Amino acid sequence: MLLQLDAVGKAFGGVSAVDGVSFGVAQGQVHGLIGPNGAGKTTLINLISGLMRPDRGAICFDGQRIDRLPPYRVAALGIRRTYQNIRLFPAMTARENVTVGQHTRRTDTLLERLWFSPRVAAEERRLRDEALRLLARVDVSDLAEVRASNLSYGDQRRLEIARALGSEPRLLLLDEPAAGMNGTEARALGRLVRSLVGDGLTVLLVEHNVRLVMEVCDGITVLDFGRVIADGTPAEVSRDEAVIAAYLGTDDDQAADVQETIATLETAAGSLIEPAPAQGEAPRPGAETEAR
Amino acid sequence: MGWLQEFYNQNSSTINFFGLNAILGLSIYLTLAAGLLSLANAGFMAIGAYVSALLTIHGHWPFWAVLPGGALVAALVAVPLGLPVLRLRGVFLAIATIGFGEVVRLFFINWDYAGGALGINGIPQQTRWYHIFGLLLVLLYCFWRLRGSRTGFAWEAIREDESAARTMGVNTTFYKLLAFVLGAFIAGLAGGLQAHLRFIVDPNDYGFGEAVDILVFAVVGGMNIFVGPVLGAGLITVLPEALRHLRSFGIQPGPDRTLVSGVVLLLVILFLPRGLVSLFTEAPRSWARREEPVAPPA
Numbered sequence: 037m038l039l040q041l042d043a044v045g046k047a048f049g050g051v052s053a054v055d056g057v058s059f060g061v062a063q064g065q066v067h068g069l070i071g072p073n074g075a076g077k078t079t080l081i082n083l084i085s086g087l088m089r090p091d092r093g094a095i096c097f098d099g100q101r102i103d104r105l106p107p108y109r110v111a112a113l114g115i116r117r118t119y120q121n122i123r124l125f126p127a128m129t130a131r132e133n134v135t136v137g138q139h140t141r142r143t144d145t146l147l148e149r150l151w152f153s154p155r156v157a158a159e160e161r162r163l164r165d166e167a168l169r170l171l172a173r174v175d176v177s178d179l180a181e182v183r184a185s186n187l188s189y190g191d192q193r194r195l196e197i198a199r200a201l202g203s204e205p206r207l208l209l210l211d212e213p214a215a216g217m218n219g220t221e222a223r224a225l226g227r228l229v230r231s232l233v234g235d236g237l238t239v240l241l242v243e244h245n246v247r248l249v250m251e252v253c254d255g256i257t258v259l260d261f262g263r264v265i266a267d268g269t270p271a272e273v274s275r276d277e278a279v280i281a282a283y284l285g286t287d288d289d290q291a292a293d294v295q296e297t298i299a300t301l302e303t304a305a306g307s308l309i310e311p312a313p314a315q316g317e318a319p320r321p322g323a324e325t326e327a328r
Numbered sequence: 329m330g331w332l333q334e335f336y337n338q339n340s341s342t343i344n345f346f347g348l349n350a351i352l353g354l355s356i357y358l359t360l361a362a363g364l365l366s367l368a369n370a371g372f373m374a375i376g377a378y379v380s381a382l383l384t385i386h387g388h389w390p391f392w393a394v395l396p397g398g399a400l401v402a403a404l405v406a407v408p409l410g411l412p413v414l415r416l417r418g419v420f421l422a423i424a425t426i427g428f429g430e431v432v433r434l435f436f437i438n439w440d441y442a443g444g445a446l447g448i449n450g451i452p453q454q455t456r457w458y459h460i461f462g463l464l465l466v467l468l469y470c471f472w473r474l475r476g477s478r479t480g481f482a483w484e485a486i487r488e489d490e491s492a493a494r495t496m497g498v499n500t501t502f503y504k505l506l507a508f509v510l511g512a513f514i515a516g517l518a519g520g521l522q523a524h525l526r527f528i529v530d531p532n533d534y535g536f537g538e539a540v541d542i543l544v545f546a547v548v549g550g551m552n553i554f555v556g557p558v559l560g561a562g563l564i565t566v567l568p569e570a571l572r573h574l575r576s577f578g579i580q581p582g583p584d585r586t587l588v589s590g591v592v593l594l595l596v597i598l599f600l601p602r603g604l605v606s607l608f609t610e611a612p613r614s615w616a617r618r619e620e621p622v623a624p625p626a
Contacts, residue, residue, distance in 0.1 A: 085495050086494075086495070087491065087494070087495065106494070106499075107494040107495050108494050108495075108497050108498055108499045108500070110495075111494075111495055111496060111497035112497050116495070116496075117495055119492070123489050123491065123492040124489075124492070125484065125485055125488035125489055125492065125493075126488060126489075127484075127488055128484060128485075128488060132481070132484075135481055136481050136482075136484075136485045136493070136496050136498070137496055139478065139481065139482060139485075139496055139497045139498055140496075140497035142478040143478075144477055144478050145478075146470070146473070146474060146477055146479055149473045149474070149477050150469070150470065150473050160476070199496070203496070203497060
């Protein structure tokens with residue numbers, strides 16, 4: 037397992053936001069993290085990226101404990117994230133945002149820049165070209181010199197992914213990347229995520245768009261009230277009664293309705309899952325050639 | 329060149345104080361560029377002025393050594409001050425650093441070895457215009473090369489969104505402290521130059537008023553690019569002198585001049601909220617912006 041969480045807990049005052057969560061993300065997979073609002077998904081992302089420290093439990097990345105490291109050390113190990121509420125550097129251009137993402141890979145010192153060191157100039161050219169390639173990969177290459185705050189919502193979301201990719205991360209944490217996107221945009225995002233995994237990246241995807249999660253993820257963990265209530269493949273999870281109850285509630289009066297809904301969901305899930313491999317496979321070669 | 333010599337002879341103090349103020353403006357620009365609203369630079373200037381003056385008078389150090397000596401002490405003070413204080417943001421940091429400035433002022437007032445409330449008199453006048461403007465040119469070159477560097481981007485990212493910068497691998501504590509300490513060093517250099525320019529060091533010259541003046545250089549000049557504080561220092565240093573010539577229009581020296589000075593500052597802030605520098609950077613860009621690709625609506 038590239039990322040392993042072991043009985044991680046975090047409480048805010050008396051409220052237990054994350055309560056003994058354990059799961060693992062294997063190298064080269066897209067792992068989904070879903071759950072109703074307030075289930076503790078974003079808290080978990082904050083814990084992994086080092087912005088918060090867990091009260092108990094352990095988080096290991098590639099066999100190393102990371103739950104006591106400051107965020108910049110976690111980032112240096114190759115974990116990058118995006119934010120649910122977009123947090124770009126608004127006054128900087130799209131390209132400059134990606135350049136900040138490359139921070140851990142730059143080696144220039146001010147003294148070298150003062151005498152125009154050719155080594156530093158070459159490094160800057162190389163990273164600049166790479167930043168432009170990343171912008172092309174997320175479809176914002178023609179907006180490279182536009183201030184991030186002037187980009188459209190969808191472009192901002194994709195720019196955040198490009199900024200995270202600037203460091204050549206090993207694990208990418210995506211916090212609701214499709215929020216506010218329409219169906220077409222969300223499908224394009226799904227193809228992008230799959231193509232990134234094709235290049236060897238591992239992705240932890242927090243998302244409310246269940247369709248996207250079902251299509252894109254290899255494994256899914258479902259959280260409710262800070263606990264793991266299900267963990268498995270998309271097919272297993274979509275048939276799990278605890279998951280359905282968490283999303284729809286369990287009221288005895290509505291038991292019949294729930295049964296009915298389960299049946300509907302199962303057929304819906306079936307229809308979603310069956311064509312999923314085909315949809316997942318087909319665009320991949322295309323997405324990769326796009327990226328070149 | 330005769331007229332230049334004559335111009336300098338007539339206006340030497342204005343010219344030199346413009347240079348010093350420009351250096352001070354750059355010292356606060358450094359911290360502002362990293363998103364830190366620090367008003368500690370008057371205090372660091374005092375440390376630089378006192379230490380360099382004492383090294384000259386009691387230590388008999390050569391001039392070229394007392395300047396970095398004073399600045400180094402200011403920078404060394406900035407490290408233990410910055411570590412706790414830089415956890416604060418915005419106005420809270422401003423208030424804490426104002427407090428530091430007052431502590432420095434009161435320390436020197438009560439330090440009899442350094443002349444107490446009278447300060448130090450009879451410092452040899454060793455600062456020449458080329459010391460001031462030589463340093464200013466070196467600093468401008470450094471600031472120019474800083475743009476686009478790893479450090480420059482790290483500071484800009486911290487200013488824009490500190491939390492996001494941390495998850496991008498920027499060691500925000502280190503870079504904030506670096507900006508604070510370098511700013512202290514530059515302010516210390518300016519203090520040393522000033523002490524050796526006007527013979528005296530008076531503890532009350534480095535109080536709250538001076539701290540705010542330094543901030544005003546950056547605000548009036550513009551904080552988006554490093555030449556802004558230099559322009560701001562230029563306007564604020566030259567304006568009172570230029571207003572002297574208004575006497576023929578019936579404006580008297582003293583309160584009237586301060587009033588006109590204040591009105592000009594107000595106009596700049598109202599109509600050029602990004603500072604004087606926007607006169608040079610914005611106008612061409614507003615033309616360019618029409619060519620700029622505009623993101624289609626989502």
